[in-house]
Amino acid sequence: MSGSTKQIPSLQDAHVTGDALNRSMSVWHSFTLGFAVVSPVAGLYAIIGVQTVVAGGGWFAALAVCLVMQLLVATVYAELSSQFPIAGGAYKWARQLGGAIAGQYAGVIYICSTIAMVTTTAYTGGFWLAIFSGLPDDGGGTMVLWGALFLLLCTLLNLAPVSIFNLVIKLGVYAEVAGSFGVALLLFLFFRQHPFMELFQHMGTGTAPSEMAAFLAALAIAGWAFIGFDACSTTAEETHQPKRMVPRAIFMSLLVVGTVVLFNSAALILAFEHDTLRNSSHTSDPVTPLIASSIGDWFEKPFLAIVMTAFLACGASMVKYTSRIVYSMAREGNMPAVLSQVTASKIPRNAILFTVLLAGCGLIFGLNDDAVATIIAFGTGGLYAMFTFTTGFALFARLTGRWNPALGELKLGVWGLIINCLAFIWSLFELINIAWPRPYAISADAPWWQLWATPLVLSSILTITTLYILCKKWMQSK
Numbered sequence: 001m002s003g004s005t006k007q008i009p010s011l012q013d014a015h016v017t018g019d020a021l022n023r024s025m026s027v028w029h030s031f032t033l034g035f036a037v038v039s040p041v042a043g044l045y046a047i048i049g050v051q052t053v054v055a056g057g058g059w060f061a062a063l064a065v066c067l068v069m070q071l072l073v074a075t076v077y078a079e080l081s082s083q084f085p086i087a088g089g090a091y092k093w094a095r096q097l098g099g100a101i102a103g104q105y106a107g108v109i110y111i112c113s114t115i116a117m118v119t120t121t122a123y124t125g126g127f128w129l130a131i132f133s134g135l136p137d138d139g140g141g142t143m144v145l146w147g148a149l150f151l152l153l154c155t156l157l158n159l160a161p162v163s164i165f166n167l168v169i170k171l172g173v174y175a176e177v178a179g180s181f182g183v184a185l186l187l188f189l190f191f192r193q194h195p196f197m198e199l200f201q202h203m204g205t206g207t208a209p210s211e212m213a214a215f216l217a218a219l220a221i222a223g224w225a226f227i228g229f230d231a232c233s234t235t236a237e238e239t240h241q242p243k244r245m246v247p248r249a250i251f252m253s254l255l256v257v258g259t260v261v262l263f264n265s266a267a268l269i270l271a272f273e274h275d276t277l278r279n280s281s282h283t284s285d286p287v288t289p290l291i292a293s294s295i296g297d298w299f300e301k302p303f304l305a306i307v308m309t310a311f312l313a314c315g316a317s318m319v320k321y322t323s324r325i326v327y328s329m330a331r332e333g334n335m336p337a338v339l340s341q342v343t344a345s346k347i348p349r350n351a352i353l354f355t356v357l358l359a360g361c362g363l364i365f366g367l368n369d370d371a372v373a374t375i376i377a378f379g380t381g382g383l384y385a386m387f388t389f390t391t392g393f394a395l396f397a398r399l400t401g402r403w404n405p406a407l408g409e410l411k412l413g414v415w416g417l418i419i420n421c422l423a424f425i426w427s428l429f430e431l432i433n434i435a436w437p438r439p440y441a442i443s444a445d446a447p448w449w450q451l452w453a454t455p456l457v458l459s460s461i462l463t464i465t466t467l468y469i470l471c472k473k474w475m476q477s478k
Contacts, residue, residue: 027245034253036317037228040260041310057202062218067258072423078247083408085242088328089233097397113382114322119362125311154315172313179306184267207440231321327351381454387427
C-alpha cells in the first residue's frame with residue numbers, strides 16, 4: 001500500500017480511554033464468557049430436533065463444515081481484537097473502519113440480532129426451567145412467564161458482583177464439559193450401536209425435497225451452534241491485556257465449543273437408531289428421554305440440572321454481551337447517554353436493564369409459535385449479517401489501506417488477506433442460506449412473512465436506520 005494512504009485512527013485518537021469499565025476479566029474469564037454464549041448444550045439441543053426432521057440424517061458433516069468456516073470468521077475477529085480491543089467489538093470496528101454512518105448501521109443490526117438471541121435463549125431456557133421444576137409447560141402464556149422468570153435470573157446475575165457472575169459462568173462451563181461431554185462419552189463408549197459411517201448417512205430422508213436441499217438446510221441450521229464467540233470482543237475493555245488475551249479467548253471458545261458439539265452430536269447419532277432420533281425430535285425435549293432410556297431414569301434429574309445450569313450461564317452471558325454493545329453505542333452518542341452510565345462498581349446497569357427490557361418485550365411473541373420461529377430465524381440471520389458486515393468492511397479497509405493488520409498483536413501476513421476473503425464469502429453465503437425461504441423447514445402452510453422473516457426484518461431495520469440518519473442530517477443542516 002502507498003505510504004500516503006490514510007490509516008484509521010488509533011484507539012486513543014478515537015477518544016476512548018476504556019477507564020469507565022472495570023478490567024476484572026482474565027483470559028480464562030473471557031474464554032468462559034465466549035464459551036457460555038456459544039454454549040454446546042444450548043446450541044446442539046436447540047438444533048438437533050430440527051436437523052433430524054429436515055435433513056433426516058448426515059447433518060454431522062454440515063456441523064463440521066460450519067465450524068471450519070466459522071473459524072475463518074473468528075480469525076478476522078481475533079485480528080481486529082488484537083489491534084482494537086474495545087467495548088462493542090464489531091460495532092466499534094465498523095465505526096473505525098467505515099465511519100460514523102457505517103457504525104450506526106452495524107450497531108443497530110448488532111443490537112437487534114443479539115437482543116433476539118437473548119429473547120430466544122430466555123424462551124428456551126424458560127422451557128428447561130419449567131421441566132426442571134416439574135411444573136406445567138403448556139405453552140403460550142405459561143411459557144412466556146417461565147421465560148420472564150429465566151430472564152429475571154439472568155438480570156440479577158448481571159447486576160450482582162462480578163465474582164458471583166464469574167462463578168455462575170464457571171459452573172456453566174463445568175456443567176457443559178463435565179456433564180454434557182461426560183454423558184456423551186458414556187454414550188460413545190458403552191452405548192454405541194452404529195459404525196462411524198452412520199454419521200454421514202440418511203441425508204435427504206427428512207422433509208427436505210433432495211439431498212442438496214437437505215445439506216444446505218443443515219448448514220443453515222448448524223449456523224446457530226457456532227455464534228457468540230464475538231462476545232469476547234465486546235467485553236475487551238474489561239479484559240486484562242486485551243490485545244493478546246481477547247484473540248486467544250475467541251479461538252479457545254469456538255474451538256472448545258466446536259469440539260464438544262461435534263463429539264456430542266456424534267455420540268447421540270451413534271448411540272440411537274435413526275428412527276428413534278426422528279421420532280424423539282418431534283417432542284419438545286428430544287434429548288432427555290433418550291439419555292434417560294440408556295443410562296437410567298435416575299439420571300434424568302441430574303441431567304436436567306446440568307442443562308439448566310448451562311442455559312442460565314448462556315443467558316446471563318448473552319445479556320452481558322448485548323449490554324456492552326448498547327453501552328458502547330450510547331458512549332458514542334448513537335443511543336441515549338443515560339445508557340452509557342456505570343455504577344460505582346463500574347457495571348453499565350442502565351444498559352443491562354435496557355437490554356433485558358427489550359428482550360422481555362420480545363417474549364410476548366412467545367404467545368404465537370410462528371412469531372417465536374421468526375425471532376429465532378432473525379437472531380441467527382442477523383448475526384450472520386453482522387459477520388458479513390464486519391468481514392466485508394475489514395476486507396475493504398485492508399485493501400484500501402485504511403487498516404494495517406501488521407500493527408496488531410496478531411500478525412498473519414498474506415494469510416490474513418486470504419482468510420479475510422474466505423470469511424467474507426462464507427458469511428455472505430451463510431446469510432443468504434439462512435434467509436432462504438424453506439417451507440419444508442417450518443411448515444407447509446407457513447405464512448409468507450414467516451418464510452421471508454430474516455430479509456423482511458433486516459430490510460425494515462436498515463430502512464428505519466436510513467430514515468433516522470437522513471432526518472438527523474436534515475435537522476443538523478437547519
